[in-house]
Amino acid sequence: MKFNDIYRGKKVLVTGACGFKGTWLSLWLKQLGARVAGYSLLPETEERMADVVRLHEVLDSLCIADIRDEGKLRTFFTAEQPEIVFHLAAQPLVRLSYREPLLTYETNVIGTLKVLEAARATDSVRAFVNVTTDKCYENVEKEAGYREDEPMGGWDMYSSSKGCSELLTASYRRSFLQGGHPFALASARAGNVIGGGDWSVDRLIPDCIRAFRKGEEVRIRNPYAVRPWQHVLEPLSGYLRLGQKLLEEGEAYAEGFNFGPEVGRVVRVSEVAEKVAELWGGGKVVTDSPAELHEATLLQLDPTKAAQRLGWHPTLSIDEALHATIAWYACHYRGDEDMLAFTRGQINDFSGKTHLS
Numbered sequence: 001m002k003f004n005d006i007y008r009g010k011k012v013l014v015t016g017a018c019g020f021k022g023t024w025l026s027l028w029l030k031q032l033g034a035r036v037a038g039y040s041l042l043p044e045t046e047e048r049m050a051d052v053v054r055l056h057e058v059l060d061s062l063c064i065a066d067i068r069d070e071g072k073l074r075t076f077f078t079a080e081q082p083e084i085v086f087h088l089a090a091q092p093l094v095r096l097s098y099r100e101p102l103l104t105y106e107t108n109v110i111g112t113l114k115v116l117e118a119a120r121a122t123d124s125v126r127a128f129v130n131v132t133t134d135k136c137y138e139n140v141e142k143e144a145g146y147r148e149d150e151p152m153g154g155w156d157m158y159s160s161s162k163g164c165s166e167l168l169t170a171s172y173r174r175s176f177l178q179g180g181h182p183f184a185l186a187s188a189r190a191g192n193v194i195g196g197g198d199w200s201v202d203r204l205i206p207d208c209i210r211a212f213r214k215g216e217e218v219r220i221r222n223p224y225a226v227r228p229w230q231h232v233l234e235p236l237s238g239y240l241r242l243g244q245k246l247l248e249e250g251e252a253y254a255e256g257f258n259f260g261p262e263v264g265r266v267v268r269v270s271e272v273a274e275k276v277a278e279l280w281g282g283g284k285v286v287t288d289s290p291a292e293l294h295e296a297t298l299l300q301l302d303p304t305k306a307a308q309r310l311g312w313h314p315t316l317s318i319d320e321a322l323h324a325t326i327a328w329y330a331c332h333y334r335g336d337e338d339m340l341a342f343t344r345g346q347i348n349d350f351s352g353k354t355h356l357s
Contacts, residue, residue: 002351003244008033010247011124013082015039015067015115016089017059018050020198021131024232025086025239027340028347030058032240037080038062039073040089046210049197052332053340067111074118081124084243087115088131090162095202097158108161109168116172119183127184127246129239134191134228134260134301135159136166145228145263145302148189148256166256173254184250188239189301190259194321195232196328196343204269208276209329212283219288223270228260228301231321233350234314235259241310241356253309260301261314272322279326315354324350 012029016022017038029036038059042048049055056062061080065072067089090108091097097104112130119125137146138153152167154160169187177185194205201207204220211218238259245253270285277283306312316324324346331337 006244011035011082013037013085015087022088023049035060045199047199077118077122084127086129094158101157104157109164130187132162136162141298145300147302184246184254187256190235192227192229193232194325212280217284221288225269238312257306258301258303
């Protein structure tokens with residue numbers, strides 16, 4: 001019985017439900033017996049995981065709209081009466097944030113505030129998980145992983161917008177959610193998530209898959225950068241555990257939590273690209289000219305707090321995560337399996353390996 005069977009019969013609202021992580025989370029919630037309402041824009045990518053797995057047929061309701069549209073957002077909350085909200089809707093790309101800083105801040109900061117306000121105006125809401133990123137910290141390129149009590153920051157506009165979202169979360173909690181209010185608010189920080197169904201631009205795995213399918217070489221800008229790589233189901237299991245604790249014990253878990261591989265288990269960009277080429281069955285990896293825009297070289301999270309407070313631990317090695325990821329894409333492009341069933345199978349396989357109960 002996973003997550004103490006807390007989600008069975010619960011009304012759950014997922015913003016960003018049609019995104020990469022949102023689709024995986026929505027499917028997992030359905031498998032846990034939840035009634036899932038999705039509020040999301042459709043990703044502007046060549047393919048969309050939500051289409052591949054026919055998410056619109058799986059969800060109990062789906063509104064295709066922008067979180068910046070306050071009227072539609074509040075109407076949807078009122079109609080769905082959710083008990084818990086997982087907020088994943090965001091402008092999630094670093095390089096796009098340089099081109100579209102206003103869009104990035106309007107979505108990641110003001111959009112988040114509008115979702116929080118919609119939740120506060122809905123009496124049914126008991127718990128809220130705001131999903132931010134590992135990049136919310138002021139990154140000084142240190143080898144030790146960042147802890148939850150370290151300063152927020154961010155060099156680029158995406159990272160700083162997520163740092164602002166974390167500050168907003170803390171301020172909102174102090175301003176409106178003290179004194180036994182039934183709405184418990186926490187934040188979840190994870191990054192460099194991989195898995196099948198991601199077709200975003202300027203992300204390593206999708207870039208590799210696109211190039212290798214065409215018989216082209218993949219060019220990487222920052223080969224020696226290290227990141228806290230993890231399969232998408234790893235942080236999602238953390239979000240679900242955090243949501244469980246918020247529903248069960250409320251304000252006791254209304255804090256920020258890191259979800260990532262253990263410190264020291266990070267891998268260089270070049271190593272990941274080479275492993276993807278090997279698993280795909282061939283592909284050439286070359287180093288491109290250094291990025292003109294700033295990108296962090298060293299980034300790690302310290303997940304000790306999640307282990308101690310939530311009983312959450314990473315499950316998959318980087319090799320296992322890459323195997324599962326490439327298997328998903330290979331299956332999709334073969335076209336000989338139902339991808340909804342395949343994705344559900346990967347969720348079940350992962351659930352059987354985790355120690356969460």
